[in-house]
Amino acid sequence: MDIVFGIFATVLDQVQKPTLAFLIGGMLLAAMGSKLEVPDPVYKFVVMLLLLKVGLGAGISVREANLAELAVPAVLAAVVGVGIVLLGAGTLARWRGVSRVDGLATAGLFGAVSASTLAAGMAVLDDEGVAYEGFIGALYPFMDIAALVTAIVLAKVSVARRAAASGGGTLTLGGAPPRVEGLGGGLLSGILSDTFKSPAISALLIGLAIGIFAEPDSVYKSFYEPLFRGLLSILMLIMGMEAWSRLSELRKVAHAYLAYGLLAPLAHGALGFGAGLLAHHLTGFSEGGVVLLAVMAASSSDISGPPTMRGALPEANPSAYVGTSTGLGTPVAILSIPLWMALAGLAIG
Template structure:
């Protein structure tokens, strides 16, 4: 098992997507002027969300809606809602974060990183391992429940109930949750892929299949730059407790995803993806919601935790670990 994990990690570390992330991280840490224009980075993220959503919808169209799909959606929602409670408890024990900061960080770990999900999908493809395409829909379901959990934790354990900021901006918060651009595009492209099916995919296959990994490399170059800048700026705030949490929590989340996969009956590939979703931490949807809902929470902490610690861990070591465990259990 350990040998398999090491082999997969070595292969993953030498893949172009990981090496481009490492290039961006290194460039930022040495203060290089390398940068990806904001408009270009936005276009890359739009492409990735569109491609993964559309292909997922096509997969469901070809597969059909069944009980496994429905239970997978339920499992994703439950995981997203429950994981922040575990994360909050660990943060209060392992770190000196305030209630508001701990709740904000916990919300990130219940939600998901779609780019980590895409990277796991790419690893499965390179290994020739099939998976359930409808897990894209599960990813969309797992965005919002964690935000609600974080808000409840902040209200329950904060001395002032953290009421003021949220009551004044409830409409803005729900708009951030329900109409976040990444969610709208992911669900929308998934729906279009489902409606048009394999015929629709054949019409645009040259656009969303062949260029996909190249675009992902450029996007991860930008993510490496962002992560490196965050680590450089917030180095003094990253205590040993926070760093340990950023590595331990993904493993705990992946274990929860493994259990849910066994209950639902997912394939080995599907198990890897649900483990990856449960192990990842949001750096797009949840930060946007936290700015509205918990403006007192420190964004440099929760962004650096999710993007600077957990994201690189999952890319380099986490995904190979989850794949090895799924294969060992599922055969």
């Protein structure tokens, strides 16, 4: 019982902090019908700066990081991304009345990472003085790409199987639609190309590369760090309004998405938390690192994932995967940050 009260007290305390307060504030504004709007170019600029900051910070730290210490969490992050999609394939995608393609597209977004949620987790840990590895941002693309590739490949195979069954044909790998190209051919290379070219991944990776191969320390400390918290507060306000507005899209889809959006972030976060604990025992991964791996697993992609899914799976219903991830998954993931902090404190601290 003391553990429950401790977690509740931690959650209550964090809700009052700027990061979560702006998110809730945005939701309240939207709920009251406020006409406040943030231009889309401003939103994209804020996201780009946040991702550059995360990438630069990770790259600067990777320069001095032990590659063995980085390798284990990176592999585990990829495994968690694939595991989340497989879990969604066995639950949501099999739910009666749910299209398997829609279910897999949703699972793909939940397996991918929200950079803004990761940034929020970092800010919360910074506020509490909890240390974490500087290279933590470098784990982002491992989980993100692994989840998106897995979800899209499974969906393409499902479409091919359904087409073969309805037409009395044979499922083949390596032809034109509805067949699925070989995993080493155009399908996989196209998915990887689209993912790497997406604005979010591009900004993160170029920041990471510059941090590793150049010396951007001065501009990082004088420009990106001072702006980070202010930009994050704007992003949280935007995400709060967006989350509330997208709740209405769930009326168009099965009630299964409502349950998935509320419960999946907690289940996925638990997978990430378990992987973080394993990394802690294997390499001494920090308490803050364990928390952030759980936060990444609990999050769902709100930037790079949707355009990738729209391009690769045009038959999937955007109101299902975008509405569920942004409308429910993201707020639950951000509000669950104190939970992972409390559990990490009990398990490690």
